[in-house]
Amino acid sequence: MTFEMILAGFGGQGVMLMGQLLAYAGMTEGKHVSWLPSYGPEMRGGTANCTVVVSDRPVGSPLITRPGIVVAMNLPSMDKFEDSIKPGGLLVYNSSLITRSPKRTDIEVVAVPANEIANELGNDRIANMVALGALLGKKPMVEMQSILTALRHALPPHRHHLLPLNEQALDRGRKLVG
Amino acid sequence: MAKVFERPKALADVVTHYCPGCTHGIIHRLVAEAIDELGIVDRTVGVAPVGCAVLAYDYFECDMQEAAHGRAPAVCTGIKRVRPDLIVFSYQGDGDLASIGTAEIVHAAARGENITVIFVNNGIYGMTGGQMAPTTLVGHKTTTSPYGRDAKVQGHPVRISEMLATLEGPAYIERVSVHTPQLVNRAKQAIKRAFANQVEGKGFSLVEVLSTCPTNWGMTPVEALQRVANEMVPYYPLGVFKDIDAEGEDK
Amino acid sequence: MGERILMKGNEAIGEAAIRAGCRHFFGYPITPQNELPEYMARRLPEIGGAMVQAESEIAAINMVYGAAGAGVRVMTSSSSPGISLKQEGLSYIAGAELPCVVVNMVRGGPGLGGIQPAQGDYWQATRGGGHGDYRLIVLAPATIQEMVDTVQDAFDLADKYRNPVMILGDGMLGQMMEPVEFREQTVSSLAEKEWATTGLRNHPGRRNVINSLYLQPDKLEEHNQHLQRKYAEIAANEVRYEEVDVEDADLVVAAYGTTARIVRSAMEEARREGLRVGLIRPITLWPFPVEPFARAAERAHAFLSVEMSAGQMVEDVRLAVNGKKPVYFYGRTGGMVPTPEGVLAKFREILEGKHNG
Numbered sequence: 067m068t069f070e071m072i073l074a075g076f077g078g079q080g081v082m083l084m085g086q087l088l089a090y091a092g093m094t095e096g097k098h099v100s101w102l103p104s105y106g107p108e109m110r111g112g113t114a115n116c117t118v119v120v121s122d123r124p125v126g127s128p129l130i131t132r133p134g135i136v137v138a139m140n141l142p143s144m145d146k147f148e149d150s151i152k153p154g155g156l157l158v159y160n161s162s163l164i165t166r167s168p169k170r171t172d173i174e175v176v177a178v179p180a181n182e183i184a185n186e187l188g189n190d191r192i193a194n195m196v197a198l199g200a201l202l203g204k205k206p207m208v209e210m211q212s213i214l215t216a217l218r219h220a221l222p223p224h225r226h227h228l229l230p231l232n233e234q235a236l237d238r239g240r241k242l243v244g
Numbered sequence: 245m246a247k248v249f250e251r252p253k254a255l256a257d258v259v260t261h262y263c264p265g266c267t268h269g270i271i272h273r274l275v276a277e278a279i280d281e282l283g284i285v286d287r288t289v290g291v292a293p294v295g296c297a298v299l300a301y302d303y304f305e306c307d308m309q310e311a312a313h314g315r316a317p318a319v320c321t322g323i324k325r326v327r328p329d330l331i332v333f334s335y336q337g338d339g340d341l342a343s344i345g346t347a348e349i350v351h352a353a354a355r356g357e358n359i360t361v362i363f364v365n366n367g368i369y370g371m372t373g374g375q376m377a378p379t380t381l382v383g384h385k386t387t388t389s390p391y392g393r394d395a396k397v398q399g400h401p402v403r404i405s406e407m408l409a410t411l412e413g414p415a416y417i418e419r420v421s422v423h424t425p426q427l428v429n430r431a432k433q434a435i436k437r438a439f440a441n442q443v444e445g446k447g448f449s450l451v452e453v454l455s456t457c458p459t460n461w462g463m464t465p466v467e468a469l470q471r472v473a474n475e476m477v478p479y480y481p482l483g484v485f486k487d488i489d490a491e492g493e494d495k
Numbered sequence: 496m497g498e499r500i501l502m503k504g505n506e507a508i509g510e511a512a513i514r515a516g517c518r519h520f521f522g523y524p525i526t527p528q529n530e531l532p533e534y535m536a537r538r539l540p541e542i543g544g545a546m547v548q549a550e551s552e553i554a555a556i557n558m559v560y561g562a563a564g565a566g567v568r569v570m571t572s573s574s575s576p577g578i579s580l581k582q583e584g585l586s587y588i589a590g591a592e593l594p595c596v597v598v599n600m601v602r603g604g605p606g607l608g609g610i611q612p613a614q615g616d617y618w619q620a621t622r623g624g625g626h627g628d629y630r631l632i633v634l635a636p637a638t639i640q641e642m643v644d645t646v647q648d649a650f651d652l653a654d655k656y657r658n659p660v661m662i663l664g665d666g667m668l669g670q671m672m673e674p675v676e677f678r679e680q681t682v683s684s685l686a687e688k689e690w691a692t693t694g695l696r697n698h699p700g701r702r703n704v705i706n707s708l709y710l711q712p713d714k715l716e717e718h719n720q721h722l723q724r725k726y727a728e729i730a731a732n733e734v735r736y737e738e739v740d741v742e743d744a745d746l747v748v749a750a751y752g753t754t755a756r757i758v759r760s761a762m763e764e765a766r767r768e769g770l771r772v773g774l775i776r777p778i779t780l781w782p783f784p785v786e787p788f789a790r791a792a793e794r795a796h797a798f799l800s801v802e803m804s805a806g807q808m809v810e811d812v813r814l815a816v817n818g819k820k821p822v823y824f825y826g827r828t829g830g831m832v833p834t835p836e837g838v839l840a841k842f843r844e845i846l847e848g849k850h851n852g
């Protein structure tokens with residue numbers, strides 16, 4: 067199986083981290099992975115996105131123009147990437163910030179009130195983890211345990227007290243779809 | 245009086261790409277006001293740098309040329325020498341003017357080219373994401389001085405205005421700042437003077453403006469203004485370093 | 496075996512260089528390669544080395560000249576506009592026969608261009624780039640793992656032939672993350688750098704001079720002949736390339752770096768459609784792998800060069816195919832990256848054109 071996805075949001079929503087966690091988790095499971103960020107001044111205040119491939123075969127093009135999966139954390143990201151999704155693909159979108167519904171009818175669509183759930187858990191900044199949980203609930207491309215290992219690796223030791231909270235967020239996201 | 249907040253005509257009516265709280269925007273406005281007040285917009289040509297101000301060619305409503313990184317003073321020289329009737333200015337950051345373009349600025353100044361240079365010193369490479377600039381203060385952390393600038397390893401910050409003032413060529417060199425409204429007024433006067441000098445054929449004029457980079461300094465806009473006052477001004481004192489009009493009077 | 500870690504291309508190059516014995520790095524910021532000097536600024540002081548941020552790329556390459564002449568392993572990196580500024584220094588380094596490694600994470604040009612990935616510096620890299628008759632050894636990895644392995648190779652080649660080596664990547668390779676493993680390094684037995692300016696006390700009775708000036712034409716010609724013999728030796732011994740499904744291919748594609756990966760994605764789809772497409776991926780761009788193309792020209796029907804340029808490597812492919820078969824070109828420029836779909840459409844166009852005609 068090959069999962070090709072674009073994760074997008076505004077700078078600060080943690081989409082780059084989301085992508086790195088998926089890539090890292092895939093790597094620890096012996097899968098082939100790549101992570102490609104958007105770069106340059108467009109990141110300043112604007113939207114940021116990364117392209118992630120998780121596969122059981124060597125990754126060909128790290129740049130994906132027709133992703134199977136898009137996670138959109140804000141409206142500009144959904145506007146930009148909705149049309150690019152392959153027919154039959156998946157769109158996970160942050161319905162806390164995106165008020166319009168997706169236009170596509172030939173794809174699967176999952177609305178995740180990521181910021182609302184994150185706020186309920188007491189920290190707005192883990193909305194990305196809620197969305198990631200929902201994505202993995204729909205497409206279990208890596209084990210949740212591997213994501214937690216990746217998180218432990220990504221967070222500096224003085225942030226490790228946040229691990230349980232992140233786990234809760236992932237869990238809430240997953241339960242939402244499962 | 246109500247005019248204070250009006251957009252100068254020489255400034256394009258577009259949204260700039262500068263980060264919130266970045267003082268590049270204020271400095272653009274002052275340059276545009278000077279051009280307006282001297283009534284020279286139809287014979288002015290600006291030269292944009294490589295740096296955060298690279299898109300300045302979209303922001304000033306006069307003819308513009310985009311130069312290679314650091315070469316703006318040479319490009320200005322080319323324009324001014326073949327069309328002396330034009331008013332020619334460059335707008336350059338500290339990486340552009342004080343690092344890669346040091347040779348060009350020193351020799352344009354030494355030749356006393358009749359041009360105007362606006363030098364925006366924010367002590368960092370903004371455009372490329374926060375590397376050390378020649379003007380980065382000792383102790384400041386940047387992505388290429390991750391342990392803080394150490395004078396023994398990375399040397400001392402360069403004071404361009406003082407250095408250029410030792411040359412015979414320049415007519416006028418002043419360092420200003422824009423971290424308080426009073427200082428913005430002072431900066432405005434200096435920039436206008438630097439253009440007026442060129443109109444009057446007095447020769448090379450440079451205004452160094454201390455500026456902020458909240459994004460790469462990792463600060464709020466207010467904290468950034470405080471850093472200019474508390475850390476930059478002590479090392480980069482404000483004032484006039486060269487003025488051929490005043491020479492002879494107080495010497 | 497080392498463990499697999501997830502690393503950005505730019506940082507992986509830095510770590511690989513350190514493991515290859517490089518302790519000195521001279522650079523100047525430019526997107527999209529900043530993470531490399533930044534990595535060196537963090538890591539080198541920890542191990543007794545230094546990253547010096549030069550005042551310009553011109554200064555950086557001349558710092559490399561000095562350091563290489565003093566006998567150490569040294570590296571610099573930049574992206575297209577900065578590499579243009581390094582050309583004078585590279586010509587002197589090649590003339591003085593100094594070993595060093597230069598990384599170019601290519602972006603769209605010409606001029607200030609853009610900051611997105613491109614391959615428009617192929618001619619500059621493979622033709623010398625500065626003035627005079629000289630060559631750089633040019634290596635073009637396609638994955639982060641290959642990039643890491645290439646760095647060791649680059650330093651070894653530089654030392655072996657006393658020649659500058661360029662690693663030609665692109666913005667994508669510099670910015671992307673992939674798993675890498677830093678393999679145990681075999682210490683290659685390279686000759687002592689007896690020619691280096693290490694001070695008379697280290698080589699009593701013999702003054703070492705690093706120089707590229709030969710005022711007498713006959714002496715300069717002799718020097719050039721020596722360089723040309725060296726380049727011929729490199730061309731004979733150091734060609735590196737990869738072949739994929741070339742044996743039965745009707746269409747043989749030439750592509751290097753990330754473009755080759757995009758071509759491979761397109762090839763998988765092509766094979767599913769029954770189109771027989773193969774790939775020759777040059778890893779050394781100079782010396783160019785002439786021989787596999789010449790061999791393939793005996794049986795394939797057509798060739799296609801896919802590049803992120805307006806058509807540069809295609810000229811080397813044409814020279815290698817030598818008129819035996821048609822050579823087509825497909826490219827994108829300015830930071831636009833070819834898509835597997837676009838490449839596949841070109842395959843169909845060429846192969847169907849052949850069937851009709």
Ligand SMILES: Cc1ncc(C[n+]2csc(CCOP(=O)(O)OP(=O)(O)O)c2C)c(N)n1
Nearest residue numbers: 294295296313337338339340369370371525
């Ligand atoms: C020859 C060359 N080298 C490097 C660069 C990359 N570069 C773009 S802007 C810049 C420095 C910007 O810093 P500064 O001049 O201080 O302007 P600021 O962004 O801080 O306003 C650099 C190094 C380039 N475009 N060309």
Ligand code: SF4
Nearest residue numbers: 262263266296370457
């Ligand atoms: S990066 Fe710094 S200098 Fe550039 S626009 Fe943002 S705040 Fe201003």
Ligand SMILES: [Mg+2]
Nearest residue numbers: 337338368369
């Ligand atoms: Mg600056």
